[in-house]
Amino acid sequence: MIRDVLPPESAFSRAVYTEIRPAIPRSQWPSDAVRATFVVAPDGLSMEAVFDDLPPAAAAAAAQVVHRAGVDLVLKSPTAYYAAVVVRIRRWRDTFLYALVPVMFAIPLMAALGDSAMRLCIALFAVNVLALLASHAWLLQGRSRMREQRFVAQIPTPGLRIRVPQGTPRHPQG
Numbered sequence: 001m002i003r004d005v006l007p008p009e010s011a012f013s014r015a016v017y018t019e020i021r022p023a024i025p026r027s028q029w030p031s032d033a034v035r036a037t038f039v040v041a042p043d044g045l046s047m048e049a050v051f052d053d054l055p056p057a058a059a060a061a062a063a064q065v066v067h068r069a070g071v072d073l074v075l076k077s078p079t080a081y082y083a084a085v086v087v088r089i090r091r092w093r094d095t096f097l098y099a100l101v102p103v104m105f106a107i108p109l110m111a112a113l114g115d116s117a118m119r120l121c122i123a124l125f126a127v128n129v130l131a132l133l134a135s136h137a138w139l140l141q142g143r144s145r146m147r148e149q150r151f152v153a154q155i156p157t158p159g160l161r162i163r164v165p166q167g168t169p170r171h172p173q174g
Contacts, residue, residue, distance in 0.1 A: 006153040008033045012076045013153045019069045020062040028058040033154035040079050044086035046070045082146040089139045096132040
């Protein structure tokens, strides 16, 4: 489900234009704004794009440039909040994942110290496994919410006149 349609004047559309402009020859640009569908990649650190109004080779090059732009475009997109949530949850999941192995190997070592030390280590391992499973479930839920936030942006083309929002200085005052 597509949530938003960003006009060519939006900050995100202009940022995409500045990224993809050098990759596409001027002869391949249409005369009107380019319609593109954007969704955040599952890792939350880059964007995936499908350009509708460009020739196939230019659309593939533009999609690759958008993907390589990475976090810069994600932060300017309307889905930045959802991507940040996914990245944060993924950090917690990775923390529990990397803590799992040392605790697992510590269980037999704690047996030499005594029964209570081994039971404490087993309990710590069980808590870590539960936290890992819960954080992974939250991560899957966050990713699905993020993927639902797909949006369309109209990308300006070379020579297309756009309205810049009022209040933005055109010339530096000196």
